[in-house]
Amino acid sequence: MLLAVLTFLSCSNNSHKLRIVTLGISHESNTFATTFSRESEFIVSRGDDVLKGQLWADYLKNEGIEVIPTLHAGGWPGGVVERSAYEHFRKEILDGIRKAGRIDGIYMDMHGALHVEDYEDAQASLIKEIREIVGPDVLISGSFDLHGNPSDEFVRQIDILTAYRTAPHRDGDETRLRAVTLLCDALKDHLKPSIESVTIPILVPGEKSITEVLPLKDLYSKLPDISKAGGMMDASIFAGYCWADLPRSAMRVFVVARDKKYSSRAKDYAVDLAQQIWDARDKMVLDVPAGPIEEMINKASESGNKTVFISDSGDNTTAGAPGDNTQVLAALLEQGCKNALVAGIVDSEALNTCIGTGIGKSTRINLGGKVDSTFCEQVEIEVRVLFLSPDSIMETDRGLAVVETDGVKTVILKTRRSFTEKKDFREAGLNPMDFNIVVVKLGYLFPELRDMAQVHLMALTSGFCNLDIASLPYTRVQRPSYPIDREMTWNAE
Numbered sequence: 062m063l064l065a066v067l068t069f070l071s072c073s074n075n076s077h078k079l080r081i082v083t084l085g086i087s088h089e090s091n092t093f094a095t096t097f098s099r100e101s102e103f104i105v106s107r108g109d110d111v112l113k114g115q116l117w118a119d120y121l122k123n124e125g126i127e128v129i130p131t132l133h134a135g136g137w138p139g140g141v142v143e144r145s146a147y148e149h150f151r152k153e154i155l156d157g158i159r160k161a162g163r164i165d166g167i168y169m170d171m172h173g174a175l176h177v178e179d180y181e182d183a184q185a186s187l188i189k190e191i192r193e194i195v196g197p198d199v200l201i202s203g204s205f206d207l208h209g210n211p212s213d214e215f216v217r218q219i220d221i222l223t224a225y226r227t228a229p230h231r232d233g234d235e236t237r238l239r240a241v242t243l244l245c246d247a248l249k250d251h252l253k254p255s256i257e258s259v260t261i262p263i264l265v266p267g268e269k270s271i272t273e274v275l276p277l278k279d280l281y282s283k284l285p286d287i288s289k290a291g292g293m294m295d296a297s298i299f300a301g302y303c304w305a306d307l308p309r310s311a312m313r314v315f316v317v318a319r320d321k322k323y324s325s326r327a328k329d330y331a332v333d334l335a336q337q338i339w340d341a342r343d344k345m346v347l348d349v350p351a352g353p354i355e356e357m358i359n360k361a362s363e364s365g366n367k368t369v370f371i372s373d374s375g376d377n378t379t380a381g382a383p384g385d386n387t388q389v390l391a392a393l394l395e396q397g398c399k400n401a402l403v404a405g406i407v408d409s410e411a412l413n414t415c416i417g418t419g420i421g422k423s424t425r426i427n428l429g430g431k432v433d434s435t436f437c438e439q440v441e442i443e444v445r446v447l448f449l450s451p452d453s454i455m456e457t458d459r460g461l462a463v464v465e466t467d468g469v470k471t472v473i474l475k476t477r478r479s480f481t482e483k484k485d486f487r488e489a490g491l492n493p494m495d496f497n498i499v500v501v502k503l504g505y506l507f508p509e510l511r512d513m514a515q516v517h518l519m520a521l522t523s524g525f526c527n528l529d530i531a532s533l534p535y536t537r538v539q540r541p542s543y544p545i546d547r548e549m550t551w552n553a554e
């Protein structure tokens with residue numbers, strides 16, 4: 062009890078109860094995608110709903126801090142966000158901050174790769190508007206996905222920032238908790254933290270910057286020690302988001318010092334780490350066998366009875382692709398594969414045909430290739446309908462059908478999403494381990510699938526998330542950038 066009272070007093074700044082406003086707009090915006098991300102595609106929470114089941118919110122509550130949540134919006138990665146969606150979110154957040162009265166801190170729950178129609182840098186303009194309301198003294202702390210691309214302009218306005226240290230991501234809750242813990246510590250100790258950073262001219266896809274394998278495994282393992290070093294608060298490596306053709310797309314190191322007087326030390330850590338990342342650039346490679354679709358299907362066929370996951374990497378819906386590319390399905394049918402599953406293809410029109418047909422019956426459909434007509438064609442096939450979501454689910458965005466053609470099962474989805482966990486397959490009445498080949502619209506496998514896959518292969522399909530970075534039609538990224546300008550030289554400073 063005594064400890065609890067002391068903690069309460071320390072975090073209550075002795076004179077008044079600390080008040081923290083929270084907000085969030087999280088989106089990974091693929092500027093190569095041909096469709097916009099719309100407001101209806103975001104999950105929005107407000108008020109007490111924001112705080113439910115959140116470790117960071119429980120922490121603040123236990124510390125006796127008054128939390129004033131505004132709006133938290135999170136969308137599945139997709140095309141650039143529609144201007145009206147962003148402006149609705151922004152208005153609600155700014156109104157919430159204005160109404161909050163006296164506050165001590167702000168917590169921003171962000172992804173970091175948000176890009177909005179007609180805005181050069183919506184994240185920077187949002188935080189500038191927040192500063193205009195709260196002034197320079199209110200501390201702002203933010204948590205980010207390491208695939209974010211926060212700009213200099215944005216970072217100039219924030220006091221503390223921290224990012225995931227794992228990809229595939231296993232530490233989202235931990236990172237958010239760290240952002241609010243650091244904020245609370247800074248308020249308690251009356252700190253004015255200072256952020257030092259080094260931008261590294263590297264464009265790297267998530268599939269080549271996995272933190273569970275070298276070289277990034279070693280480099281990320283240095284972050285906790287730097288964070289604990291004298292005068293330091295936190296350190297982050299942003300792998301960045303390469304499917305955004307924007308000047309701010311790059312890898313980046315951030316080190317947060319407790320105070321300006323430790324800035325040069327923080328800068329030294331950032332420069333040292335950035336140089337090590339640059340020196341390891343050609344070691345950031347795929348951690349699984351990769352190649353053209355046909356080659357990957359042949360390789361999978363040679364794996365005996367093992368369940369082989371094949372990533373349709375060019376149509377990775379977790380990185381913003383449309384999810385209706387048909388290249389892999391067409392190749393499976395062409396090569397006469399049996400006992401294969403494609404999870405899944407987005408096509409609400411084909412789904413409606415399957416609903417009209419009914420379970421156990423057959424129909425002819427033109428599947429996929431409707432949004433992504435750039436990299437693939439519709440596949441005209443005769444399918445037998447094996448499964449339809451119950452009516453209550455079919456009415457929602459999660460409606461789906463499972464169909465079969467010549468031993469290849471395909472999940473037809475109503476809306477764009479990915480199969481990243483076992484429960485996604487269960488919803489379709491499927492167990493991935495029953496198949497020899499499971500095709501997913503991912504790049505790297507998310508933790509549950511990564512842990513269960515007996516073999517993982519990366520099909521280098523063409524699409525809006527092409528893994529061949531140098532072949533993308535970039536016009537706005539900083540040049541030179543590796544690997545577009547493969548022979549460039551660079552030194553961290």
Ligand SMILES: [Zn+2]
Nearest residue numbers: 206207208230
């Ligand atoms: Zn990410």
